[in-house]
Amino acid sequence: MMLHIPAVLTKPQVQEFRRHLAQAEWIDGRATAGPQGAQVKRNRQLAELSPLAQELGGVITQALANHPLFFAAVLPLRILPPYFNSYASGEQYGMHIDSAIRTRPGTANAMRADVSSTLFLSEPEEYDGGELIVSDAYGTHEVKLAAGDVIVYPSSSVHRVAPVTRGERVSSFLWSQSMVRDDAKRGMLFALDQNIQKLRAAHGDNEITVELAGHYHNLLRMWAEV
Template sequence: MMLHIPEILTRDQLESIRAGLNTASWHDGAATAGPQAVQVKHNRQLPADAPQSQILADMVTKALKAHPLFISAALPHIILTPRFNAYEGGGHYGNHVDSAIHFDPLKQISVRTDVSCTVFLNDPEDYDGGELIVEDTYGAHEVKLKSGDAILYPSTSLHRVEPVTRGVRLASFLWVQSMVRDDTRRQMLFDLDMTILKLRQTLGDSAEVVTLTAHYHNLLRQWADL
């Protein structure tokens, strides 16, 4: 399931994050790539132990946890510490699949990656290129969102970032170990949750809505992997 989540970050939060990134000391992004991805990764990345990293990552994490669409779609069990990258001067990231297991150096845990998330930190007009291309059985999907918006997609997806030929593309990226590891089941639960919300707006807590809500929680209870 791919999902565009609007307005994860407010304008004030975006300004604070960009101000922190403007004074940061960036490193070569290839330093954190796996053996396959290192061959195709050409960007800059904020080190996990940089002075700004934890503060900025906490802002992104809190914003994600407060957004109901993110919670419903990702069903997060563990949210890895958000990271930050920058693409410019032709920087790009070729086709790759994210590693199945990621070690979070700040939380000191290894986490299975079920859901990938990119939060765009500046507007499309600020740079040329830089589209996130996610491939699935229905073809290639091009993503280039306004600042503060996020895209969720399965970590099993083949994806890439096209070369940035003008300006700088700033983003935060992270992974989620979901309570439900199977993407199809997460999609079913998300669709059911959205249907329940719409029905509740028109019918209130009718007997039918209560029954559907019970089915949702019983499915989640059956499929949750904790």
């Protein structure tokens, strides 16, 4: 399941992020890629343990944790601290699949990567190219969102970032381990949850919404790993 979540960061927050990132020291993005990814990855990143990455990443993690749509779609058990990258002058990231197991920077603590998220920090008109291109069973999807918006998609998807031919594409990306590892089951739970919310908004709580909510939580009880 792919989901666009708008305005996770406000425009003033994005401007503040960009002000700090414009003065940051970037390193070769291949430093955090696996052997396969390093062959096709050409971009720049903030160092994993840089104070700036940790400070800005904390803001993003908190914003996502407090966002009801992100929680409903991802059902996060663990969220890896966000990374930050930049693409310019033809830089790109070729076709790859994210590693299944990620290690929290500076620790030996590992987690499973079920859901990938990209938060755009450049407005679409600031750069040409740079689309996130995700291929799944339903086809190929090109994503280029407003600054502050997030796209979430299964980490098992084959995806790439198209070459940036003008300007600079700045973004943050992160992985989450979900309480429900199977994407299809997460998708069903999300659809059920959203329809329950619509029924409640239209008709208030009643016998039907209570029963549907019961089915939702019983399915979550059946499928969740915590």
